[in-house]
Amino acid sequence: GNSVTQMEGPVTLSEEAFLTINCTYTATGYPSLFWYVQYPGEGLQLLLKATKADDKGSNKGFEATYRKETTSFHLEKGSVQVSDSAVYFCALSEIAGKSTFGDGTTLTVKP
Amino acid sequence: DTEVTQTPKHLVMGMTNKKSLKCEQHMGHRAMYWYKQKAKKPPELMFVYSYEKLSINESVPSRFSPECPNSSLLNLHLHALQPEDSALYLCASSLGLAGVVSADTQYFGPGTRLTVL
Numbered sequence: 001g002n003s004v005t006q007m008e009g010p011v012t013l014s015e016e017a018f019l020t021i022n023c024t025y026t027a028t029g030y031p032s033l034f035w036y037v038q039y040p041g042e043g044l045q046l047l048l049k050a051t052k053a054d055d056k057g058s059n060k061g062f063e064a065t066y067r068k069e070t071t072s073f074h075l076e077k078g079s080v081q082v083s084d085s086a087v088y089f090c091a092l093s094e095i096a097g098k099s100t101f102g103d104g105t106t107l108t109v110k111p
Numbered sequence: 112d113t114e115v116t117q118t119p120k121h122l123v124m125g126m127t128n129k130k131s132l133k134c135e136q137h138m139g140h141r142a143m144y145w146y147k148q149k150a151k152k153p154p155e156l157m158f159v160y161s162y163e164k165l166s167i168n169e170s171v172p173s174r175f176s177p178e179c180p181n182s183s184l185l186n187l188h189l190h191a192l193q194p195e196d197s198a199l200y201l202c203a204s205s206l207g208l209a210g211v212v213s214a215d216t217q218y219f220g221p222g223t224r225l226t227v228l
Contacts, residue, residue, distance in 0.1 A: 032214040043115075043201050043219035044154065051214045089153055098167065099217070101153035 002027045006090050006102035013080055013109050021075040021105045023064075023090035031094040033057075033066050033073040038087045038104075047075075047088070080109045114138075115220035117202050123226045126192060132223045134185040134202030142207025143185040144217065145177060148199040160185060161207055192227045199224050 007022040025033065032051045036044040048057030053068035062077045073090060090102040115136045124130050134143065142161050146154035159167035160179040174196075176188040185202055199222040205215035 034216075036219075041221075043117075043221045044203075045219065046216050049214075049216060091153075093214070098156060098159075104151070104153055 002031070002092060002094055002100045004090050004092055004100050004102035006088075006105050008105070010106040010108060013107070015082055015109055015111050016079045017109075019075070019077040019080045019084075019107070021088055021090075021107070023073045023075065023102060025071050025073065025090075025092050025100075027071075027092055027094050029094050031092040033064070034091040034093065034099070035062070035064055035073070035075050036089040036091060036101075038089065040086075044089065080107070082109045082111055085109045115202055115204055115218050117200075117220035117223050119223055120221070121224050121226075123228065124189065124192065125228050126194075128192075129188070129190045131189065132187040132200055132202075132225075134187075134204075134220055135183055136204040136218070137183055138204065138218070139182075140204035140206055140218070141182060142205045142215065143179060144203040144205075145185070145187055146201040146203065146219075148201055148222070150198075154201055158187075189225075192225075194227050197225055197227045 003026045005024050034049045035047040037047045038044045048059045050057040050066035056065045064073050064075045085108050087104045087106050089104045091099045093099045118133045145157040148154045156169050157171045158177045163179045174191045178186040201222045202220045203217040205217045
């Protein structure tokens with residue numbers, strides 16, 4: 001079946017540091033890939049998505065590229081802020097309506 | 112309006128109670144979802160409605176009963192829950208204009224935090 005593996009957390013960075021959160025996936029077909037962010041006490045918000053190989057999703061300084069050859073969708077940001085502290089979920093959707101989520105990575109950014 | 116609203120925000124109930132969770136969206140989305148999320152875990156899909164018809168039930172126990180009275184509303188009726196059902200219940204919606212498609216972006220509500228005593 002489908003699966004998503006995220007780098008284990010938690011991740012602690014200083015403000016303005018470079019962020020990478022690794023995500024690799026296993027799927028039988030051609031899934032769409034997503035990054036969601038969940039702030040404390042809130043629901044999930046879509047951060048970015050990519051629907052086919054080599055697509056790059058970007059939003060609020062975050063980027064991720066759909067790499068079919070390495071089955072990866074790593075999340076990057078050049079300079080993190082304290083307000084980026086949250087839990088980040090990588091997810092794929094192959095079968096309509098069914099998303100497979102990674103376990104989540106908790107990011108803490110210190111001033 | 113890109114918002115999914117959920118009520119109540121918090122709910123405490125006993126194992127013999129009957130309660131309902133409510134979800135509403137006014138984005139014209141035709142697919143709606145219920146998820147259950149335990150602390151420090153990813154969301155788990157429970158149900159999917161497409162055009163007000165139940166299209167996916169992830170083998171959820173019958174003590175959870177979903178209802179989609181119209182295209183904007185989604186309810187989750189709760190009866191005889193167990194303490195292990197305590198969790199954050201998230202509602203989501205997506206365009207779903209051609210049925211539910213894999214690339215559909217899901218918009219999540221803030222959730223209802225449920226505690227079963």
